[in-house]
Amino acid sequence: MFKLHNINDNEDIYQRCLLITGQCEGSNRQDTFVQVDTTNESGIETFPSHHWPLCKGWFKCLVLLTPGKNIVKLSTDDGKHTTELSLTHIPLTNAPPLHLAIMVAKDSPLLVDCPPNKLGFIFSAHSDLSAVVAKMRMAACMWQALTAEEMRAAGLGRRAFRLEDEWGSNTLSERGFRSPQSNKAMGSTIKVHIVRTEKTVAELRDANIAQQNEKGRDRDGLHRIFSNALKAHGAPFQSHCRPVVAGLILDSAFDQQQNMILGHAALGAHNPDGLSLGIFGSHLTYSWPRFLEEVPACLLDTTLPGDTVGNDNGECATNWEACAIGQGAFLHEVGHAFSAPHTTGIMARGYSRDWTKCFLSIVAYSEHLKRKDEIPITNQTSHLCHWDLEDMLRFFNLPHFQLPSDTPRSSACPTAILDDDTDPGRLIVRCEAGIASAKLNGDDVETAPISNPTKELALDVNELEQKMKYKKKPLELRILSMNGKHTNFPVWSLLSSRTYIPIHGTGIRLLKKGVSRPETYDNDWPWVVMLKKRNRKGSMSRAYKIDVRVGCALDGAEVYFEDGTKIPCGPRGEHGADPDMGGHQARKIKIPRNVEIAKVLVAHHEGSTLSGLRLVLSNGKAIGALNKNGSNSTITPLVPDDGHKIVGFYGNSGEFGLCSEFGIITAPRDVEIPDSVYDMPELQNLPKNGNERGHRSKKRKVSRSNYDSGTEGNGSSSEDRDEGYDCESDADEF
Template identity: 35%
Template sequence: MAERGKANQNLNLQSQSPIIKRHSHQSIGQCLTHISSPNELTFTFNPPHHLNQTTPATTKFLVNYLPLLQNPPLHLAILVAADSDFVIDAPTEKRKSGDAGLESVKEKLRCAGYLWQAFTAEQMHRNGFGRRVFRLYEEWQPDTMSNQETSLRETAKIYIIRTKYTKEELLDPDRAQQYKRPPGTPNPKKKDLFAIFMEALRDYGPPFDRQCYVAGLILDSHYDPAMDLIRGHAALGGGADHIRLGIFGSHLTHAWPRCLEQVVSCFQDDTNITQDLANDNGESYTWWKCCNIGIGAMLHEVGHALTLPHSKSGIMSRGYNNLNRTFTVKEPHRNTPVLPQDENGAHWHRCDVMRLRFHPCFRLATDPSNDHDYKHAYPTFWPVDDSVLVKCMAGISLIEVKLDDQFQTHFEFPDEQPHEWRLQIDHIKKQVGWKNGQRLDIAIITTGQEEHTLVDAHSFLETHRNLYPDIGLALKSGTLGSSGGSKFEVIFPKSNAHVSKVRINSGIFLDGLKFYWSNKKNVSIGGKGGSASKFELTKREKLVSLMVKAGIYVDGIEFKTNLGRTSGWRGGMGGCELTVLSAPEGHEMVGIHGTAGSLIDSIGIIYRPVQH
């Protein structure tokens, strides 16, 4: 990170142990693998006096780095109040030395961003995916990643995002995530800090007016000893519309390194914090722990912004308490060197790694291109015999299994991502030790970062099989859309009549459907709003599939027959990507089901084995 562009960089390192020195080489080398190419790195080891060796040992590496500018970057941003004084909570000596002002905080956030990169690249490498990693948005400006020089380079840009809210408003206890309102006190329902940060990003304009990923630090966070509360702080990550955001307060930033040369010392500083500084979660009572938890917990929120949920272990649990062990081989109060196997929680869980492998921020030029028509296709569930068939045109990258909301195991597809996969429910229940009454949930993650969970798989199989008077045993697919409204089932006639016509009422949503049989009977579902269109079928035709877009409601639909004719698209184009609902191989569509009120809320199909 010390140089962007063609460079020769010398690092003069000293150590008390050859073992520690070798590990130091590796750790710093990990940090330096993201420098713009080409870069010649020279490592000089000055041996301690007791080795009776006076000649320094020198090793050179040539590092080539090609920035993948086609990938969306992670933007680093600092939110400041309308009347901010641009100073963070910090020990007195750091305030006096100027280490608590805005410029210092910008340098600290920049350094943290590159440490996140180094950590993640190493984790991806250990998991067999090379050193792929997200990129930071960079500009040509004075670089602060080395205190040896401050020349102009491509380096991470820090956006200063000013909000219209005053410091007093940001520090309102009701907005602090950790505030516990006294019992019986009404909730004022004020806009929270995450929403305030999102609003400020939208007001800022480009590049936050399109799909973007943002790591946001709240500058004016302040620890209130009287309330024992970190005001103006929230640790949250997620997204709305086109912005994916992870936020964290600045209350621990005083302990972060400003440049590469300070990384080791900041992770080793065992100075106790004073009572006027935050001891976040009761785990930040020394400077090096503040450094660990501040940088690591913010990375946790960035993980949420990159679509990662909480995981069984690692950074997306509370593994960031050991983040220092990735970058140093010594730890305060530890008498032995820290080896890679001692890093404990400082890792991305394998499921996190699998999600990141297919994230657009992590793509390599050599990766197969995504089919943009199905990039965000939704996975659908289809009961078949004693199993559930999962179908998704985007491809399935990961399957996670939980019992009573606790992670148990996963199945991954790193090389080839199937469009269909059969879940043997009985086998999975045995594998995870399922007991009667437990809820077995199976989450499907696609290559397009979409996720859909089969809730209570055991009950799903039981409730999606029915005996019908005219057709016998039939199966019901999972539905697209929400579960609001009243349930409906429509079984198409099979003997003395056939579907002769479908009336579709639609506007920006699918309002309602009316099916006409050739024997003059009909059935209606949903409402009669929007405009009506009719799709007529011949005696030789039958409905075989639906193409659907759905979100909270069913946005639009298209019917298709066995002769290849379609009704044409009816409704709006909101919701998730187009999803085709067609019976699994060896089965035929015999009806539809779902929920409806004044609109069609959700829809699926009913099917049975082909009758010979």
């Protein structure tokens, strides 16, 4: 009894080549096969019978469809089990195709590398131009079937690129291939353009443009030569046509003396406004199938290629491995042409050992790896030959992959906001295109199925903050949209952008007020310093002195505690070795018991770092320099709200340690703050302890992530420069 896993009766199929997977539950043998017969509604054969391995009841097979109704019959070799499918093939002739092209030198012999074991009785069987054309057609069909199945499995619908058609000899079947003069061999087939270049064979095989030559002076040259040949060829390869092309270089060859594959490059580039091209050499085409009936044999051929052909990347130890590398690596370059970067799966060489698993239920021994993987290949078999979801979404939004049922999709990027109107608060991500996936530092976040994506994702702020306590690096939320775009949101930055800090389980909110420049950079150091801290004995120590560090600009401040330690309002060093703070106008002010910091004055100039800082105590004493420079200087008072008192400072320190942000943290005056608050990582300025606190080298505008784990370092008090309380002459009272 047949059970099909990826297809239903009466489906509409839009691509020519279809991959079917399933089981025959009554067959447990390892060496049997499934026969595939295809007819039209009248019972007339539309494609010859072909066989596919059936291993312990599991099978995979490729089916080539013709436009209109196709009756596909599957049967076991003993005839005991059969099933039929009615499938309607609807070619999407209005969609732009993937063009197939073979570039030949102007003096090309029109032959490719071929080991003796593949030549057989007919010298040109696998090595002449007609054989290569047939192999390229079949490879493109396999690419198409694999891509459509990957899309379907991901929930994006069975979709793939279209292949350009022409009227000609049908080489997709062994029967047609062997009878080119037969009328039955003529029909609508996949067009392969033969493109001449003005370069000679010798010029194409110049070692300086061989991509695998580490000493080559122009290793990208073959891509440029192929592009120029296509443009010179004319339609449909002009830039205004925006073609996407899979290009095979016919005149590649292995040079035994140099031990190098010449005339070959694996390169791909996407140009949305012009020609997009992925190229590959012909040096492995000897191992590719020419027609559908030959696919299983080529993917299971353990014959050793020998010394006359190149062992590409050292992975082509058998003919089947050469086939996997050749077809898979070429598809990788076509992926680049369709805009895919290096991600995972196929775009990370996942095809090298697992190509066969996409098409068959059995695999052959790998001479390269000296192993044979377990069989049968089932739905649960893990392998790496997949399209990454991000790649599929890129394809999904190209016109080459559109289906008639598709509706226009928004190109907008997702946005994230904090919703403080609920308890607990929520971090809400909205995306008009739909959210395909979400990850927190690489861990999946549950979202709606991709087949029916949600446009909004809400994350519990309490849960995010709990995660941040136990992470050694800042949390980052990565959203992949259905339009193929991904956006990274630094969770620390989003939460720290709030004007309050919730103290969970208490109902207390600490408020924030500050002054900052318009943007921050990824080498900024975010900090928080509270006016209490836990000492080594576990009890609380209060801040009794503050050193305000002002030079030509605001360097920051240093907070001294009664346990003999100090913490800078600025960058920390490793293991407590904090960098020296500048500030030729630095002054210290003592905070007696029962005296509070009443307000803070911050001087700043528009668009630049902060220029000065002044602290005013509740007893009227004040100290600090504001660096007023005429009318372009602004002095902002930071004063607690009614019923609140200042309990700490926060900010950012940017280039050269100068403050780009300085603010106050306040708490309700009539509420006792639990000591546990001062243990919160987000309320501490923690040193590195030898571990990098995020990326701090490249300078670019970003939203800041916030605080990370570490331990507090000791700091000995330097000689006091000033203990007075006289107001600076350039300070105004507010």
